[in-house]
Amino acid sequence: MSKDGKRERILNAAMDIFLKEGYDRATMKEIAKTAGVGKGTTYEYFPSKEALFYDVMQKGFRYFFTELSNAISGEGTVYEKMVRMYERHHQIFRTETRFRDLMMNDFGKISEELQVWLIEQEQAMINQLEEIVHDGIESGELRHVHPRIAASTMLHSLRVVYFYPLKDGETLEKLTEAQIDIFFGGVRNNVNRI
Amino acid sequence: MSKDGKRERILNAAMDIFLKEGYDRATMKEIAKTAGVGKGTTYEYFPSKEALFYDVMQKGFRYFFTELSNAISGEGTVYEKMVRMYERHHQIFRTETRFRDLMMNDFGKISEELQVWLIEQEQAMINQLEEIVHDGIESGELRHVHPRIAASTMLHSLRVVYFYPLKDGETLEKLTEAQIDIFFGGVRNNVNRI
Amino acid sequence: MSKDGKRERILNAAMDIFLKEGYDRATMKEIAKTAGVGKGTTYEYFPSKEALFYDVMQKGFRYFFTELSNAISGEGTVYEKMVRMYERHHQIFRTETRFRDLMMNDFGKISEELQVWLIEQEQAMINQLEEIVHDGIESGELRHVHPRIAASTMLHSLRVVYFYPLKDGETLEKLTEAQIDIFFGGVRNNVNRI
Amino acid sequence: MSKDGKRERILNAAMDIFLKEGYDRATMKEIAKTAGVGKGTTYEYFPSKEALFYDVMQKGFRYFFTELSNAISGEGTVYEKMVRMYERHHQIFRTETRFRDLMMNDFGKISEELQVWLIEQEQAMINQLEEIVHDGIESGELRHVHPRIAASTMLHSLRVVYFYPLKDGETLEKLTEAQIDIFFGGVRNNVNRI
DNA sequence: AATGAATGAGAGTTCATTCAT
């Protein structure tokens, strides 16, 4: 009753402001105002600006990585899993456009502790993908590529979408399809080689 | 005499400090001190901190893109050009490790104008790569992939190196080789298909 | 039932915290927590932090002066009374070390009203001592010194103990003895004078 | 020329405000305003509020102890030296009334470092007085009192003046005379003893 | 009567920018 989600409101407001302004330019005053609480109230829920940022980032990234992880879990070929990962990724970035910025900015500002946590999360993600690539090679679906580099390439290729400006007639779906096509088939023309 | 490269020294000092501290935490005082000039002097050459940052970023990125552009110019197959691009990229990042951060951080801090300029530069780069991919398809070296997405993938795959933690026995050269192998050959096992 | 000495507990907690932290650094939150009551409850018993401090100081000084006053009341020579005063004073400072700080610090913080009260208390104390000195002179125990200055000197000589660092073999008892010896006998060598 | 004693002005303003308000209540804003400089300017000369306070206290106490030390140096009997010390002390407190407060307040606020320094200064002062007492005993001017306690008593007896409210007809000179009389002759009536 | 969540005034401090020299 007394709770009325004030912590959550501050967290959301903080994400808004941090994304709009970046860590250093975001002010506690504006965050509080956006959350509709007094300036001092933010300090009732978070001991400092840095701690608030930490929680915002964790919340954001945990959601992001959990979603991707879920997408590649379960049954299916490597191909199918990659399609699912791309689709989920695109969904997130279409509905939660803020994550794009969250992932691009303020990496230098975040605390050592958070940096470590973030790298761990990313490595865990790559580990999961590496396993999938490994299994794909064993099953004969994939050729003998370097599993970890393939996994790393897969994960980071998601980022292409951040920068690719869709031209007339192009859609996110087509972009995805083309990206996956290149990742799986490569760009080399093998026809003549046979 | 009065020229004595003072502007250049400020620019270099600013790059040092901006990279070390990030935009907001960098101070004009430290930049001036590093450049060996008075604090007021920086304002003789650059009207504001933001303008200085703008020039620093332009200088940095111009160098970066020029080098990549040179690497993929001239004769050779697409494969050879990609190898040259990777090599040049790695050289830059090995000797000028600061660029990594320059490219990863402070994107939110830069002015609208600079953002636009940066995207233009990147698009120009992608255009150049797209042309190369296009020619590669024409010549039969590459299969009929989406030229622009292939170009975009090529460019962004360079970033994998930022995050990939080299394990025992792995080298940047091996990493490059494996990345190019995946990009050209894809991950799919075609053996069974013939 | 509702009484349950809550006021007393707050008062004691406040003394603890004020002595430990000084007026400005003491917080109502910590006082309330130490007293085992809610923060708002302190305001049920004391209208403000300053009022609470006022009451704490009065309580402390009243105790202090009452004890000293009792020590010098009753029968005995001036010498015996001074010994009793010193002994009581040392007892207090040994068991209630906090008083030392209470008397040394935060004089600037206290309200005008309290300052006046404090001076009154001290003057009352000196009046009492002055009477004793006066009687001592009348009885022939003391020579014709200035009664009020002697009284003042007596009272303030108690403070020496605050600053005197006991060396090896020295005790509070010895210090007392030596102080009283000087106060009564003076430092001048009278032997040759006779 | 550019100096124009701004540092000194800040130091003086700080002493004023610290004495008027105490350490915690004194604000840098008011100090700056009193000094007639901008708020930021104080930080050009002193790195922090605490550092400023430190310098203010050192300046004040150094002056105080130097004056007392000078007063008791040179030729003369112990009696004459004590008279000189009292006279100098009274002069200071009559012309620089602020020192009185400087010495009574904020002992709890001062940094560990400054506390140590202050105790050192006081001990040095007592050492000097102890030597004088010692010589006085050797020369036969004084009887065999405890030299260190006598020295300590001498120094602290100066404080009586802070609290003694002069009555009609009483003067600082008379007060001094009476104090010294008691210190040298004691309060005991020796007449009957012979 | 008792509470603690909520608040905002105000603290110390930083630093881009100005400007007299």
Add this chain to the structure above:
DNA sequence: AATGAATGAACTCTCATTCAT
């Protein structure tokens, strides 16, 4: 042209006090 002393706006954070429950 070159400087750095001077500045004040704006930052994070604290805490006495209020008030709905």
